[in-house]
Amino acid sequence: MAEIIVMPKLGFNMSEGKLVNWYKKEGESVRKGENLFSVETDKTNMDIEATGDGVVRSLLIKEGDSIAVTLPIAIVGDSTEDISAVLAEALALLGKDSKVCDCEATGQTESTADALMTAVKSDGGRAKISPRARRKAGELGISSDDLCRFVTGTGFDGGICEKDVLAYAASLPADTRQKIGAAAAATPVARNMAAAENLDLDGIAGTGANGKVTKQDIQAAMAGAAAGGAARTCQQAEMNAGVKLSQDGKEILEEVPYAGVRKIIGDRLAQSKFTAPHLYFTQKVDLTNLLELRREVNAVQEQKTSVTDFIAKAAVKALQKYPEMNASLLGDTIVKYKTVNVGIAVAAPGGLIVPVVKNAEAKTVTEIAAVSSALFEKARAGKLTPDEYTGGTFTISNLGMFGIENFTAIINPPEMGILAVSSTKDEPAVIVKADGTKEIAIRPMMNIQLTTDHRVIDGLLAAQFVTEIKDLLERPVALMV
Structure with a gap:
């Protein structure tokens, strides 16, 4: 069936x-x-x-x-x-x-x-006009009454769609368009450019779909008005050669639509940045002990652990100690979670994505390593399911592998914080010995920066939280118990 x-x-x-x-x-x-x-x-x-x-x-x-x-x-x-x-x-x-x-x-x-x-009957004989067709007609200056009188629908159930409106507008001579109050068919960019340059769209021949005036048509008209026939010839030669120019003469390498996943990510980050007041706290971490422990752990097992896995475990323990950070602001309610779901940002073909290690409070460092490794492979292959990249309570973004010494991360809403992790570099550090004396030594140092939502998280709490992560990373045996 x-x-x-x-x-x-x-x-x-x-x-x-x-x-x-x-x-x-x-x-x-x-x-x-x-x-x-x-x-x-x-x-x-x-x-x-x-x-x-x-x-x-x-x-x-x-x-x-x-x-x-x-x-x-x-x-x-x-x-x-x-x-x-x-x-x-x-x-x-x-x-x-x-x-x-x-x-x-x-x-x-x-x-x-x-x-x-065409076999599906319409309701009451009234013309059906799609929202896109109605919006396009409004842009062209064509009223709904004119659509019903002059346009034959070719869409579902005889409805009028955007293509019908464009075909009708492009088929009319300039005097007829003026008579019914319609404007020449043009893209929004072309229409704005024409208005800015006081160009009459009726006097410009459109080369786009259904005779629509495009940005390139406006550019050609502007070049003609500025420099006469020689300029038009030059512009045409450039177009024939595949050269695209900006309005002020810069050669364009590529035009990429701001759409899809990139636009969704951008919109979410902009909403986070301009809705939640961000507050930042930076600590410098000595990784001497952690790197030695990691070497010993990886020497006795097949599943390798990364520095990020230890950082994730440190964040989990800190979130358990300070549950105010393991929370979300949902409307007028602050929801604190007992469950710790740690998101770890990774670069994927469609852009940055954050796979989430669920119930991380119940996992050891090596278990976090196994889960995160599998999630990263799926992310890079574009195979993550929504359940695998949603539901996080805290996020870690590690750019250390790219040599970044310090950066600021934007909160992934509705979480309360995100930890930015930078590269590990050998630096001179002041070491306090057991007898209280001090010396200068070269140590592997790493910057971590916590970003918090200041609507919910106070500065003192944020400082205590990021310092707890630093302390756990500098005495990493605490992460194994």
Whole structure:
């Protein structure tokens, strides 16, 4: 029996997902456990496996489309069964959600979705206008009444989608656009550039999709206005040669959209930085004893431990001693946790991600090493599940392997703190001997910096906490008991 595949909900706060890649095309067979598609979550891209054997009968959204969780995205079934009823149900569900009534989200070139789209009756004969189409019409100066009168919808259930609005606007001559109060079709960047330079969009020929005026068209017009035909010829030659220039003449190497995982990470960090008042405390740690203990531990076991594993254990013990740091601010409530879940930041293909060692208070240093090592491998392969990178109560970010001597980390909300760990370097240090005398010696020294949320954590508590971590690292035998 045909099965409707839906956008999975992969995390508590996930409301929609972006379809990154279809591993199967319409008409291709898929077996249970095979990767069917990949989804972009708030931290990484995750492959989703098929739940049964069958044939991909219909793909309802395209790669790059975003859709609310639990809404249909595909149909898998037997190669010979009639899926009309299932497809009608799926399309009806999509039609109820405003985020996916654009033809870009539901239309499939030469697919069964096209064949059934016109068979679904509209409600009361009223024109359906998708939110994206309505927004685009507003940008172009086309009213909803004009859409209903002049635009023929090609989207789901005959609805008007963004593509229809662009095609209509681009097909009109300048005088007609002025008559109905519409503006020339242009990208937002091009429209802003034209307004800044007092350029008439109606007088610029668009080279974008459906005749849309693009940034390059505005740049060409600006060059022509400034330097005449010679400048236009030069600009055209540069464009033909594949050279891109900024508005002030700088050659552009590459333009990368600020989107996806990078934008999500940036938005979360900006929210943390400008919502929680950050307070910083730095300590210098002598790692002489810890490095010797680590050498002895690794000599008697196959599973190797890293300095980060010892730091994680020190943080766990400090969090148990100062539970105010092992907390979250959730609305108007401060929640202190008995469970210690330590997140350890690691670089992954999609950006920085923080795998979480759960229930770390019940684990030894070597057990933390085993768990964290497995998590790091999955992170670098892009295979972490949401449960493996959420639920942390405290985070460690170690850039020591890159030779960084000191840095400041931003809190990973809703946690109360993050520990920035820098590289270990040989430095002169004052050593107090047993008889009270002092001497200068070369010791392996490391900077650690604690960032705390000053809304909840006072300076004295933060100072005591980071000093506790320093003391544990300098007498590391305490980490083994």
